[in-house]
Amino acid sequence: MKISTFHLMPHRELPDDFEKRYESVWVTPPWHELADAERVGQYYNWTLDELIYAAKAGSDGICTNEHHQNAYGFMPSPNLMGSVLARATNGMDCAVVQMGSTLPATMPPQRVAEEYAMIDSISGGRLIAGMPLGTAMDVNMAYGVPPIEQRERYREAHDLIIKAWTSKDIFAWNGKYFQLPMVNLWPRPIQQPHPPIWVPGSGSTSTFHYTVEQDHCYCFLSYFGNKSAARSVRDGYWGVVKEKGRDLNPYRMGFLQLVAVAETDAQAEELYAKHIEYFYHKLLHIPLEWFGPPGHQDYRSLSNSLRNPAILQQFLTLKEKRFKDFARDQFVICGSPSTVRDQLKEACEDLRIGNLMVLFQIGSMPHELALQNTDLFFREVAPALRDMWDDEWENHWWPTTLRQSTAAA
Numbered sequence: 001m002k003i004s005t006f007h008l009m010p011h012r013e014l015p016d017d018f019e020k021r022y023e024s025v026w027v028t029p030p031w032h033e034l035a036d037a038e039r040v041g042q043y044y045n046w047t048l049d050e051l052i053y054a055a056k057a058g059s060d061g062i063c064t065n066e067h068h069q070n071a072y073g074f075m076p077s078p079n080l081m082g083s084v085l086a087r088a089t090n091g092m093d094c095a096v097v098q099m100g101s102t103l104p105a106t107m108p109p110q111r112v113a114e115e116y117a118m119i120d121s122i123s124g125g126r127l128i129a130g131m132p133l134g135t136a137m138d139v140n141m142a143y144g145v146p147p148i149e150q151r152e153r154y155r156e157a158h159d160l161i162i163k164a165w166t167s168k169d170i171f172a173w174n175g176k177y178f179q180l181p182m183v184n185l186w187p188r189p190i191q192q193p194h195p196p197i198w199v200p201g202s203g204s205t206s207t208f209h210y211t212v213e214q215d216h217c218y219c220f221l222s223y224f225g226n227k228s229a230a231r232s233v234r235d236g237y238w239g240v241v242k243e244k245g246r247d248l249n250p251y252r253m254g255f256l257q258l259v260a261v262a263e264t265d266a267q268a269e270e271l272y273a274k275h276i277e278y279f280y281h282k283l284l285h286i287p288l289e290w291f292g293p294p295g296h297q298d299y300r301s302l303s304n305s306l307r308n309p310a311i312l313q314q315f316l317t318l319k320e321k322r323f324k325d326f327a328r329d330q331f332v333i334c335g336s337p338s339t340v341r342d343q344l345k346e347a348c349e350d351l352r353i354g355n356l357m358v359l360f361q362i363g364s365m366p367h368e369l370a371l372q373n374t375d376l377f378f379r380e381v382a383p384a385l386r387d388m389w390d391d392e393w394e395n396h397w398w399p400t401t402l403r404q405s406t407a408a409a
Contacts, residue, residue: 001348001388002398004061004097005054005374006256006357008073009047009081010283011035012364019285019319026070026137026286034071046367048081052088053371054360057378060402061095061128063357065200066102067135068142072283079115086123095399096123097357099200099219100130104150105143108178109157110185113164117189125190125401131158131216132200133207136296137286148295151206153177158214165194196397198254198355203232204297205304208240215246217355217397219254223284224314225330226257226347233351236304250354250388251395257344258332258359261376265335271369272362273323276332279363280318288315332362337380345385354389355397 051062064078101112120127139145164185173180197216201207211218262268333343361370
């Protein structure tokens with residue numbers, strides 16, 4: 001089992017009545033009413049400190065992400081964050097997981113290839129290259145990419161990046177969306193032929209198929225927990241793996257889980273309840289129709305989502321739920337070390353999760369509490385998960401330099 005620390009970098013101090021006064025946390029929240037540049041600078045530094053702290057505490061990887069025009073998680077350039085983290089964690093056996101640069105919104109795509117190669121070089125070959133399709137809010141509404149073009153642009157960008165990393169000759173690229181006369185990448189990644197690729201998603205059937213066909217790691221990013229994801233993962237993703245004739249290696253599967261650990265279950269509720277409710281009530285305050293503008297989903301994914309509207313149903317009831325609901329349904333795994341251990345182990349076995357991503361800073365959680373949560377998890381919970389899968393499977397989706405150091409240890 002590989003355990004990585006995920007971070008959104010959210011606005012931690014939205015007003016109490018935010019979701020009543022404002023249309024959305026994404027795309028349209030007014031900066032000058034809600035934010036202060038100096039305070040946001042403090043958020044960025046806290047985020048970097050929290051991820052570096054996790055690396056020192058024993059996290060196998062530290063994860064960034066890309067979003068735009070929102071207070072839910074505003075790392076508009078994950079590679080700025082990733083370059084700082086790569087340098088700060090030199091000498092540690094910790095992957096830099098860029099989850100990552102949004103391919104259809106980066107023009108031209110070899111910019112991603114160049115910056116990822118820089119991070120791989122700075123880190124000494126510890127990069128994991130996330131290649132997200134991107135949300136409709138980011139790519140279509142904020143960055144103006146027509147929804148009907150998004151998946152085609154993504155796939156062309158993916159192929160261009162792979163060729164830029166691996167070609168020994170200068171080449172011209174004459175694609176549908178990108179025309180480049182001379183591609184000659186400087187620098188190149190340390191990892192050859194290229195860093196491992198992780199593709200994040202939230203249950204799209206098309207992404208299942210594409211990721212398995214390309215033999216990348218699929219990373220399920222859902223804030224509704226392992227129980228809500230069970231059908232999509234077990235029957236959907238792993239069904240596609242079997243259909244395509246791939247092996248059932250658990251390291252093909254990444255999964256994001258919110259986790260909050262305290263000395264007892266009662267103390268966990270006391271410490272974390274208001275921050276978890278803040279996350280679900282304010283940071284997921286988004287008009288439902290913005291998730292699926294016409295053309296954003298292809299036919300296969302649209303058909304599946306209409307037949308299985310679980311995510312839509314979860315969003316419709318979020319503001320009615322309170323901490324006990326989120327904990328009971330395991331949207332967040334919260335409690336004493338033994339509670340968290342048992343629930344996480346069961347979830348990982350059930351969904352065959354080999355690459356677990358854990359979100360420790362949740363919602364309005366202050367810096368010191370996020371550090372406390374991280375520390376307790378890696379001291380009291382992580383050791384019980386470490387040896388899952390290692391006796392039977394190899395993680396082909398982990399940086400080669402770190403695989404070598406693990407084998408040597």
